[in-house]
């Protein structure tokens with residue numbers, strides 16, 4: 001249902017990315033003071049995703065700039081907390097019933113209340129579709145709104161709310177994590193920053209630190225996987241109906257038989273002649289491939305190029321190597337502490 005809302009014209013709204021860039025740049029010190037870019041990237045992507053999805057940004061970067069103290073009733077902080085609680089609950093499994101988290105319940109409510117307002121707008125748009133569309137046609141500059149696209153397809157308020165939440169969840173932390181992991185590695189490798197090719201730098205960041213590092217499928221019928229069985233892993237594997245097959249994209253992306261003996265290193269130059277197929281799956285593949293892939297790569301590429309234009313020096317301010325923080329996505333445990341200079 002949401003796939004038609006992701007055609008190229010609709011996701012390439014560079015003006016949104018540029019407007020937010022001004023706020024992002026204003027928050028980066030230029031005197032060599034350490035800044036945590038990961039923190040700022042998470043603000044950037046929630047602002048852009050809420051603008052794209054709802055037509056209304058939650059303005060977390062602007063709030064930072066004006067020094068507003070964020071409390072538990074703020075959408076961006078509540079969304080972060082509620083998401084971490086989902087990851088924690090998944091790990092606790094059946095034990096989660098013994099750890100009631102009232103703050104998470106409150107945060108869920110804050111998120112739902114904000115999204116409800118947009119659901120109401122969507123339903124109003126649907127009810128007055130002809131008039132609203134005529135008004136839109138008159139103003140050619142009007143941006144495409146994901147919310148309106150959704151309202152044309154369904155009038156079920158719960159479905160609209162769930163789809164909005166789902167895309168916000170799928171699209172926000174992922175892109176922020178990609179940018180954070182990539183800048184962590186770029187800051188450790190200044191020679192790459194200097195001759196940056198934004199596209200290959202992000203492809204390599206998604207190989208070494210795939211932000212969706214594992215995945216699974218549930219067999220709805222008996223089936224056979226062509227390889228993976230037997231002592232050498234080359235025999236077929238029978239998968240009975242009802243089983244769950246989990247796989248690790250993280251491990252696959254570091255296999256030396258695919259990527260060579262330096263598979264564990266961040267080396268974007270390898271993409272000069274690398275043309276991977278199913279051994280490279282940051283966005284998955286097949287019918288459920290990520291619908292936001294173009295959006296994510298456009299946004300990450302845009303932010304990278306703008307920062308590269310603005311700053312010639314990017315220095316790591318983290319003494320250690322990259323360490324993982326696995327919640328719903330994979331980002332850097334110690335943030336992306338760097339210093340930037342013109």
Ligand code: HEM
Pocket residue numbers: 002166167170171172174175178211212215281282283284287288289290291292293295296
């Ligand atoms: C670096 C950024 C991103 C990565 C690595 C990523 C990765 C993925 C992966 C691996 C899946 C497949 C999940 C599965 O197998 O079931 C997926 C699905 C999805 N992604 Fe992304 N994603 C990113 C950004 C985005 C963005 C920006 C959006 C939206 C604006 C988005 C929306 C979605 C949606 C709606 C699905 C579900 C598609 C379906 O089930 O048909 N993603 N993503």
